[in-house]
Amino acid sequence: MIKILFSDLDGTLLYIPPVLTSGVSEENRAAIHRLQDHGVRFAIATGRSVNFLPLHFGSDLVFDTVGICGASIRLNGRFIYQTDFDHDEIDALLEVFSDSAYEHRFLVVTQDNDYIFEDPFGEQAMEYKLNPKHRIRDCRQVLDESISEYIRDPHHTHITACFCHFQQEEGVDYYKDMLKRKFFGRYQIIQTSPYSIVILKDGANKGTGIAKIAALTGVSLDEIAVVGDSENDFEMFAMIPHSYCMSHARPDIQAKAKTIVDSVAECIDLILKENEQERLENLNLL
16 A cells, blocks of 8 residues: 655656646646545655755645755655765865866755855856746855855855766766766765766665655555656665656666656556555455
């Protein structure tokens, strides 16, 4: 019997064809209400921050959330887990990217969800601050100090994740491999888009984040379902037996999940149907 459904955001809950991050469709909203009416919790597992969904798509969309691919977790309205990079670790990562042959944008995210760039007044940071293309921003603010300045102030909040966006896909492939070799066993390197990676403390991913919520809520992993569409969903697909993948995902991603669906609403309807079948089977055994 499924008791919690965790949904990815971009390309999944926020997917309104053909746009990956469009909004929560009326079909998906109605399905979430049906799920909750049947006593099943709806939750989020995303590469975005824990506040991204209600901030940009509706204050009513507040759910338990595994955010930043497991680096930040909110349960029942409060944070229960956030990873923490020390200053030496950030210095080492800055050194790695300082002589990169690939054009990139390296930034860190604080536990307050502020973004900090290598150069706070450089072209990349200013583009993000001014946001001339009106993109959906996933941070509280962009700070006016460099990463090096920030990490040397003992009064600042801690850093929970590092992101790097490349102009070429080759940069992603190179750094995924190089960082895993150079920092073996220390960091989790997760590809979040064809051009981006997130660097997390080892052991932080969507799967382990879901397991933390499961343990605190008394729900077993076989009573959980997950739905997603990208590489940063691999760990939760591997950990959770009831896994669903969006039909627009790449074939290699679909192969990691148990069931393919066209929408979160379809996933919910399948879960409710299977829950009802299990309920009836249990009645027949009495």
